[in-house]
Every structure is written in structure tokens, then in C-alpha cells.
Amino acid sequence: MLLLKCPCCGVEGEETEFHCGGEAHIRRHATGSTDGEFASYMFERKNPKAVVFERWRHVFGCGKWFHAARCTVTLEVFATYGAQVLAPPKPVIAKIKARRPDWRQK
């Protein structure tokens, strides 16, 4: 059972305090988008066997959403960071690269 640190309140809590909201940094396609764009936004997810960026909510806690960069193979958590960004911040990328030198952001 994962341990996650909520960047919003600072609690390092167990997974039962949190709710996973799936892949992060997905751009919303709404009015005016093509069928393809909309379907991709709604339904297409990467699901890689490696580094993932996920959305989590501290449900039994401060109630805030945040992002986690994590490895789906080893479950290592590289970093957690605020939800109000469109892409992983540079320090997060640096932390991942420090642990996974071969990793390339797609």
C-alpha cells in the first residue's frame, strides 16, 4: 500500500487517505474539438510500464488534488507536486532523471 506525501498539507499518508484520479496533464478538448481530439482526451491513456504522472486527491485529508510522478514497475515515488500546472515542473523532471537516467519524456 503506497505512501504518498500530499504537497498541499504536508501529510505523508497511506493510500487509503487518497483517491487516484488517473493520468495527469491531459489537455481538455471541449467545444470546437474534432471527434478524434475529443475521443483522445476522454479515452486514450498511456499506461506505460515505467514513469507515470498521476492525479491524486487527498480525500481523507485536506481535500486537495495534486500530482504524483511515480514508477509503475517499482512503485518508487519521484515527487508529488501541485495540480495547478499543465506539465511536470522542471525540478520534478530532474528528480526523475536522477533516478532513471534513460527515461525520456514523451
Place this chain on the structure above:
Amino acid sequence: MSFRLPEGGCLIDRGQPVSFSFNGKAMQGFAGDTLASALMANDQRMVGRSFKYHRPRGIMASGVEEPNALMNMEEGARFEPNQRATTQEIFAGLQARSQNHWPSLGFDIGALNNHLSRFLPAGFYYKTFMKPQWAWKHVFEPIIRRSAGLGQVPGARDADRYEHFYVYTDILIVGGGLAGFEAALEAGRAGARVLLLEQSPYYGGRAMVDDIELGGRSGPAHIAHLLAQLERMENVTLRLRIQGAGVFDHGYALGYERVNDHAPDTRPRHRLWRIRAARIISATGALERPLSFAGNDIPGVMLAGAARDYIRLYGVAPGARTVVACNNDDAYRTALALHGAGLEVPLIVDARLKGGGELAEQARSLGIRVANGHAIARVNGGKQVTGVEVCLQSGTGGAVETIACDCVAMSGGFSPVVHLWSHCGGKLNWDAANGMFTPDPARPPTDHNGEGFVLAAGSAFGALQTDACIKSAISAARQAGEEVGRSLAEEPAPRRVRQEQVASPLPVWAMPAKAPYALRAKSWLDFQNDVKVSDVQLAAREGFESVEHTKRYTTLGMATDQGKLSNINGLAVLADSLAAEIPQVGTTTFRPPYTPISLGAIAGEAAGRLFKPTRKTAMHEWHARRGAIFEPVGDWLRPYAYPQQGERVQDAINREIRATRNGVGLFDASTLGKIMVKGPDAGRFLDLVYTNMISSLKPGKCRYGLMCNENGFLIDDGVVARLSEDSFLCHTTTGGAGNIHAHMEEWLQTEWWDLEVFTLDLTEQFAQIVVAGPEARKVLEALGGLDVSRAALPFMGFVEGELAGIKARVFRISFSGELSYEIAVPAGQGVLLWNLLLQAGGEHGIAPYGTEALHVMRAEKGFVVVGDESDGTVTPYDLGMGWAVSKKKDDFIGKRGMQRSFLTAEGRKQLVGLRTLSDREKLPEGAHAVADGKALGHVTSSYFSPTLQHPIAMALIQNGQARMGEVLEFRADGKLYKARVVDPVFYDRKGARQDV
């Protein structure tokens, strides 16, 4: 025969006799006995029948690895099957019954299978019972179900209680033997928070039994010495009877505490310790392996270490005359212990040509005969051992000698308990010299920082000798301490250990080496699941080359046992059959828990009343006193109806509806969600959340709104009230409050974080009471304080003020279709207002009504209920509610989704009303309309309308709007119903009654 020795047994108290019963027979043991040791003291060596062949089985081990001695424990509400006699401590009045036999342990019809074993090889159930097909259900399965399986399923409700307990620690040490204690002492000295768990009722493990000497102290004396030091350390906690049952991601571990299984009382029976540790030291010891010779399952054959345990720990002789069979030096300790207890050891059969080291010399010097390079060809006996036939290990089993004995103590070497190491991904190395898998410290399970968090120590690490054991424990503790920021510079003084010179063991996977089929077919690998050497060989021949496939095919290592004794022996046989090396074949996956844990422990306190939270409104007690029947809605309990003395429920519902339609009714709507949305951008935000326009709503007014998800499907509905320029109160469905609040927060925090909006779930702040019916206004007027006239408070408006002196907000909204006021007051004032309204409405025959009356009334009005008329695939258009979907807004959640081709295409299911052709027939909810063999849709709601005096229903029907007047056929419950498609609004189509 087995019996109590005149002296010895460091765990038992001979001054405290304890009475218990086995299969109804009264027996006596001593305090400190396990059920197994007490049974053996009473010469009860046969304790069960095997799973498949119903062969007599005896006690094989002395701990959790016991495969045979599984008992039905206790009776009635405390009955539990499959309890190991070797880990069950006895208490006064304990009742145990053996399993898997009929009619009795001694005479078992199922034992016939033993003679048919030739026809019941591995996987026989995959090959037989195929034809005829009908016979499976009616003949084969019932017979197999009766004859297979272990204990019985409990029938009564569990009388015991259980609980969880969360613990956080720096270092968790699993195992309270020598390695665990030495590690705890070192980590404790460094100041780390240490929790040490020991599964058995005593500390010391093998140190209590094996004749070791440390620092001039005996094993038990050394353990006592360490215990005294550990108990003085405030940062160290030691606990008995808690098994480290599993290791999970990120340092999470489960401790399974059997609180009072040894002395039933009112305490919780089991406690599940939910532990989070920065580092875990697995000091779980090693398990001895059996040897695979014919008849190795006959009662009286047991593990050599266990035989020693019974003598030393419990003062019980496993037999009067014991042959020891081994491939390693450790078994000689058993021969010495037997001899020391005055018991006969006619022969030690050692498969090694050159024999053992110092311990073997000791045995020889005592005059014990040792046969090197020899093996057991077969064990003689049925329900117990009568002798062994001895042969050459290198041969095919031709007996050179027969020796009379009543016990065989066997040792095939040791397997480190690598379970906890492996649960979370720790990898293993194969130690060919000792024939065992050991933890590979270079490939540990890793935590959230990517660092190894489990360390192995002692024999669990593969350090089988005392000095290596201590060294590995100190090293693990120092590493763990350093990693949690608690380390000591100076190493502890080395312990003076008297260490025997040991000769190498010889891997022996078959005894004798070239055993023919007749012997292999009686050589058991897995005692619990009745798997023999020949079965694994058959599986290999049939192509089951993966160890995981062989496990499933043969059942080797399955069930409650999970291969504690059989795993390594089984895969060695498989490797041999495949002409492969053991590490290439690999092990099956080690999964938690280490041994089965009770379902009660997993559930914890969440049983009975505490199974699931229940939410109650402020008026709950009043409803209950009034005799309400409650229905669960989400976690809430809501009054379904209020039947009066002797009144049928349906009659109560009809009465409540008539009272409301003709006079006035009272309804507890407190459970409806009430979410406050406030901020400069609140209107803009709600325009994005609702399908219709909210920002245009005037303060003081209400508007009914729909919410969809991004797919365009309806997820909730309710009335929005604009409290002020920048604040709104959004009503949601009862079940939707939490979800919709979360939904709003998700969009605010993750997509539209530029909007200045705050939301707050205020559902529980208010008691909300509906006063509905033509006389509703009079009731409110009687309370006084607020002008509730049509002019002052028109339909879809609200006012704030004091009603009968209570601070209130009164909404003119209606779900019943009648003149209706919804009054929100602070929840603490709910009961007061409720009673005032009842009093004031007395002269109008005011009646409280429940959720069912509400549902009938809304159905009469054609109002939808989210979750009845919608199911997650329904758009507002499907429900004929396109009027509530704004065409003006650029964007809202679900707008783009609704534009997808299949949501705009012809032929979608649409909401319609249904009127059965016969007024005496009510359509079953869920019934499907079928035409030309195709399903057209289904009934979503169906009621008898007391107002209209006929049944009414709503349905989602393909092209429903175009089918008005059509008669459709519905089939359900073996009946055919005919109903006409009609407008879903059955009552007061113009809405005149609510807007008065």
C-alpha cells in the same frame, strides 16, 4: 506410541493440568501445551485424514508449517475449521475435532480412494468427469464436494470481535528467535524505534531447543539475558503471539495477533496490526524439509526438529523407538535429544556416504548406530509406524534390513523462510551446497524512495550456524539503523559461541535415488494436498514445465499450507524430471499472508452495527418513534413510509399520498445535498457545471438544473438558489451530495483554477422540511413570522427570515407537484420545527410521508429520478429535457460529449410514460419491451397511483417520442404485459397545482 516424559518440557507447567477434548474424548494436558503436544502426550498420533486419498495422517511438525493436524475448533458461534493443532495452545474446555473423514477418524469410507489412487493421479479431475455432460452437475460435483475439502464451513454468526491497530515504527523485526533478539538489541542500542513480533507464545526459537552455547550461557539462558536487556529499552517493544503475516509496498506490514485464542475471554479475538516501518528485518528462521521416501506420511513419521521440540519444549516423547533419517548434521541433535530423554534410537540413516561432523561423532560415541549412504526404502504401518525397511541411498530400494520402530524423525535439510523477503519483490539466490534459496541482499524489495526496505537475518538469511546467525543479525540491524538515521559507531563485542564442526549436507530429493514407481507413488511431497513424487513427474511428462502450472495441475503447495514443507522438494523433483537446474525452474510466488489469517481480523471492527457508517437526519428519532420503515439511500437512513398500527405498507403509502394531494403532507428532505458556491466567479463556474444557464438567475430566485459528466450523460439534478450576487446554494440528490461536491472541487482545482470560487458542502448544517399540499400555505401562516403569500413568495422563489421564531430559509419548490415549501433551518432546530408544523397542520390532517410516497407523486408528475430514469448512459435529451440544456453557452461539462455522433443519432432510447392496458396490472421495474425479437427498452419506474387509481410507469424506449399511442409488449417473471406509450406526465400536466 507417544507419551509424556517423566521430566522436561520448558514451556509446560506440570503443576497446572488442563482438560480438553478431542473427537469428544476427554483428555488432559498441561498449561503451556499446544494441542499437538497434548494429543501426543495422550498417544493420539493420528489426527486426521488426508485431502484426496483419506490416508491416516499424524502430526508432522511443531509449528505453522504443520500440514496434517488441522482441526475443527470449538462449536457453534465459535466454531472454526482448519486450525493447526501445532499452533493452538490448549485451554480448559477446548474442543477439537479431526477433519475430512466419515463416519469416524478410525474408520473412514473415503479411504477407499487410497486403493483407487492409481486412477486418481495429478489432474485426474481435468481428464475425467467429462461425459455425459449432465452428470457433472447432478452426479460428479455433489460427490466431489462431499468427499473433498478440509474443515466444515461455520454455520453460526461469529460470536467474537476483532479490531485493527495502526503502528508506525523505524524498524520492524519479525521473529523473536536468536537473530531477531540480537538485531533488536543492536537497533535498540542505537536508539531506533523497534517493534519485534514473535508468532509463537515464547521467545527464543531454536535457541530454546538446540544445544547451543553463547558467552558461556545455554541457549535459553542467553535468550533470557537478551530479553532482560530489551525489556529495559523504552524504544523497543516486544510482542508475542503476533505473526508478521505480510510485507507490502512502501514498508507496510501486517501483524496478525491472536489475542485470546489460547485463553478465550471477552477481549477481541484477533487484532490486525497495520504497521508502517521504515525498515523491516525478517528474522523468520528456516523450515525443515521432509525426505521423500515411501510411506513418509504414515502417523509417526515427523520432522526431526519437531521431534526434538516435543521432547525439549513439552516433555513429550514422539515415540518410544525412533529411527532418524537425514542428509545433514542437524538431525543428529534429535538423535542426541532422544537418547538423552532415555528413548531408543535403533538407527540413524544418513544418506551421505561419509556421514556427519562433530555431532555424528557424539552420537556414535553414545553407541547409536549410524548407517551412512543408506536410505529408507519404505515405512511399514497403516495407522501408525511399525518399522522401516532400510536400503542403499544409491539404489532402487532393495531392502537390506528391516527395523522395528514406532517413530521416524526425518530431515531433508532446511529452507530459509524467505516469505516476507519475497512478498514485495525481494529476489532469491540458489545456494547449491545447502540446497536452499536465500535472500539476495543485492536485490531487495524497494520502497517509495527506491531503496531496499527489507533485510533478512539469521537462518531466514541462510545463516544456519549460530555464529553466522548472530553476525547476520547484527549486520542487518546496523544497516537498518543507519538507514533510519540511528547508528552506533562501535560494533558490539563479538559473542563467544561454541560451534560444532559441521559436515556439508547432501541434497536428497528422492529416497532412495533410483526409487521405482511403486515407491515414488507412495512418497509424499505435499501432505496437505496429497501430492506425491509421481504426480509431479507426471505433470512434467504432460508438459507442465512452468512451476506455476505444475502447482495448479498437481495442487502442490496450494490451499492453507502454501507449500511450506513441499515447495522446494516439489520443484527439485520437477527440475529433475525436466533435466533442468533448480534455479532455472524457480519458485512459485510467495504471497501474503504467511499463514491463513481470519476474515474477522481483516474486517476488524466493521461488523454488525459498525459494518458501515449510517447517517441519520436531525428528525431520525421522531421517525423511528413514529414507526417509520427506513430505506438506505447512500449511507443515509430515510423514512420509506410511516405505517400506522395494523396498516399495510402499501396502504400507508397511499394514505400519505392522498393526505398530501388533498390536504397537506410533511417530508424530511434533510438528506438532499446543499453545496454553497461563493466567489466573484461563482456564476461563471456554475454555468460550466450545469447544462443550463445559472448566471442569469436573480438573487432570491431558484432554478432547476441538470449536471452532466464530460461524456454528456446526466449525473445529478436539483434546484439552485441564488443567495446573493456572488453566492449560490446548489441542491443535489441525496446520494449525489458528496460526489457532486467532489466533482466541483475537481474541476475547480484541476482545470479552472483561475476562477475565484469557494465551495462548501453544507448538507448537514440544515434540516430541510417539505410542507406540501393545497393546505401548505395555511400551515406556514399559522406558524407566523414570514409572509409566504403567492405575491411575497412566488413559485421558484425563496425568502429568509424567522418562522415561528426559528431562523429559516423557505424555498417555493415542488417535487410532488403540489403547492410546496421547503424550509431549511439549522439542523439543531429541525425537530422543533417539525413538531410545530405537525401541530399547526393538525386541523388540515397533516401527514408525514416517506420516500415511496414522494416517488409515486413525482412519477405522477413525470419528474425523473437520477439513478432510476438515468443509468450513466442517458443524456438530458433522452429524457425530453433538452429545454434544460443551454444553446447559448460556449462550454459546459458535457456539451462537447453530447455532440458525439451516436448521441445525436436517431434511434436512441427516450423517456416515455406507460399505461398498462389492464388497470390491474403493474409493470415490473426493469421489464424489457420486446418487438420482433428485439429489445426496445425497459421500464425505469413503476407504481400504482392512488391519485389516478391506476398503475403508472416510465420507461426508456427506442424512439419513444415517436411511438406515442403504440402498444408495446413487456415480458417479465414469465408473464406478458401490454402497455400503451403515453406522455410521462400523468397528473396536472399544466403544473397548475404547484404554482398557486
Place this chain on the structure above:
Amino acid sequence: MSFSEIDGSGAVLVAAQRRVEMVVLKADLSNKTTRATLKKLLGGPVPAPRKIVNNVAWMAPDELLIMVPDGSSADGLVALLNAGVKAPVLAVDVSDARAVFSLKGNHAREVLAKGAPVDLSPGAFGPGDFRRTRLGQVAVAFWLEAEDEFQLVCFASMREFMFDWLVNAAQKDSLPGYF
């Protein structure tokens, strides 16, 4: 403090408080001006994350829970805050929406540790700490009122369930004896 229900049969005294006046404030607490304003209005500093100071608890980066002091009213405080904070703000009386419990006794930590996935050892959780989490299946927040007394808040509709849960966990013969 007045109690609506008390159970003293267990190892820890479990008491449901009658009604505690409290207000939720939502505002951007990272805004310096807002913090200064709140300091004035509340008569004390805005607590640090996961702390409670002078009966003001930090709930989230944009949320405080304020226990209304004796002699004031929730209504008064709501009006004060809504008018006083010159930034987007939401202040609401939630006194009726919450249930408050006292857990008094040396073993209160053990009772809570049966349901809360939190390190409750004295070294890890002390006076002034405020933790939102779950207790069993119920969302709660708790803090230490005194060395041997916890206060716990949950939704009002769960009052009875929570009371039963606490009384069950507090039974005399079911202490793990760890802390």
C-alpha cells in the same frame, strides 16, 4: 463544555459534546494581506499547516475551522469575517453540521490508533497538532485538547455511528498496550 451523551464504561471516557459553535472560513491563506486581516479579526495568528492555535484549526491551504469562543456567536463571527476580509472569502456557520467528541484518558491514543492511519505516538503527535484523516470509514479531524484528552470532529449525521465506534474501541479489555 456540555455533553449530550457520555460513556465511561471503557478505558477512555467517550463524550459527545452538545453543540460546539464553529465557523468554516475559506480564503486564500497564502495572501499576506488576508493573513494580516485574519490575525486582527481572530485575535491571533493563522495557524501553520496541520496545526491548531487558540481554537483555530488549519484545514487546508484555503480553509480554517474556527471554534467560536465563549461570549461570541457564530453568526457574529461569520458577519465579521465576510465583511472584514477584503478578498474572495466564504465564512459559514457549520455548528449544526459537525459533531464533536471528547476522548479522555491515558489510552486515548490507542483508541484512535485502531482506526486512524496516523502515527499517534507521543513523539509524533502532540499538543497543537491537528490531523484530518479517517477513523475506520468515517472522515474525521482530531487534536489534543490536553495531554490525555483528544477532541474529534466529524459530520453530524454520523454522530451516533461515531459514538458507537468510539465506545466499542474504548472497551476496557481491548487495549493493545502499545503506547
